[in-house]
Amino acid sequence: MSRREPLSRDKVLDAALALAAEEGLDGLTMRRLAKKLGVEAMSLYRHVSNKADILDGIAERVFSQIDRPDPALPWHGQVRAMALGTYRAFARHPVVPMALATDQANPRTLAALRPLDDLVGALFQAGFDDAGVRRAMAAVNSLIFGSLMLTTAGFTSDDFYGDIDRQQLDGYLRRVDPAQLPHFSRLLALVPDTDREKDFEAALDMLITGLVAAAER
Numbered sequence: 001m002s003r004r005e006p007l008s009r010d011k012v013l014d015a016a017l018a019l020a021a022e023e024g025l026d027g028l029t030m031r032r033l034a035k036k037l038g039v040e041a042m043s044l045y046r047h048v049s050n051k052a053d054i055l056d057g058i059a060e061r062v063f064s065q066i067d068r069p070d071p072a073l074p075w076h077g078q079v080r081a082m083a084l085g086t087y088r089a090f091a092r093h094p095v096v097p098m099a100l101a102t103d104q105a106n107p108r109t110l111a112a113l114r115p116l117d118d119l120v121g122a123l124f125q126a127g128f129d130d131a132g133v134r135r136a137m138a139a140v141n142s143l144i145f146g147s148l149m150l151t152t153a154g155f156t157s158d159d160f161y162g163d164i165d166r167q168q169l170d171g172y173l174r175r176v177d178p179a180q181l182p183h184f185s186r187l188l189a190l191v192p193d194t195d196r197e198k199d200f201e202a203a204l205d206m207l208i209t210g211l212v213a214a215a216e217r
Contacts, residue, residue, distance in 0.1 A: 009047040011037070012033070012047045013048075013057045016057070019036055020058065029051070030050075063111055079140060080204060086115060100145065101145055116137075123136045140207065
């Protein structure tokens with residue numbers, strides 16, 4: 001009989017991320033996590049403090065997957081690289097931005113905060129003052145996490161809801177009267193054909209165009 005691999009914080013977080021992906025945030029409990037790992041729940045507390053610590057840990061892991069932008073790029077190129085890298089990292093783990101948006105996770109480690117520092121540094125390079133940097137940072141983060149929320153909890157969330165999502169959309173389309181809402185009904189018909197990452201890149205480019213214009217002013 002082979003010996004069980006010793007439990008570690010990394011192993012706990014690996015299992016927690018997998019469980020959250022399967023069961024959602026509400027399904028991630030200490031008891032279920034312990035069962036997934038084949039241990040008693042009390043043994044988890046040697047490696048994590050509580051569920052909040054677990055959520056901070058898995059969020060930190062995703063932040064650490066974001067590549068740092070090339071400092072040789074112009075400031076707007078750094079902003080674009082950082083924003084797109086953040087979107088891609090969190091899109092691979094859609095339950096994590098949900099934890100951040102609902103304030104269930106709020107990691108403050110260097111690995112978690114470095115991407116934000118890179119973004120702020122690029123915006124200071126653009127010449128924004130303190131208030132301008134704060135507003136520009138909020139705009140970029142709103143686009144990143146707003147896009148992630150729409151694509152993991154809305155009609156385009158194939159990874160989260162699969163076929164149920166299409167059924168919801170069909171039902172919704174049937175309830176919208178094109179005679180009364182001609183523009184909205186036209187837009188809804190386009191939803192199944194969207195490419196989430198391309199849509200995000202297009203929106204990001206529009207935002208950066210506005211930031212460049214604001215910086216020049």
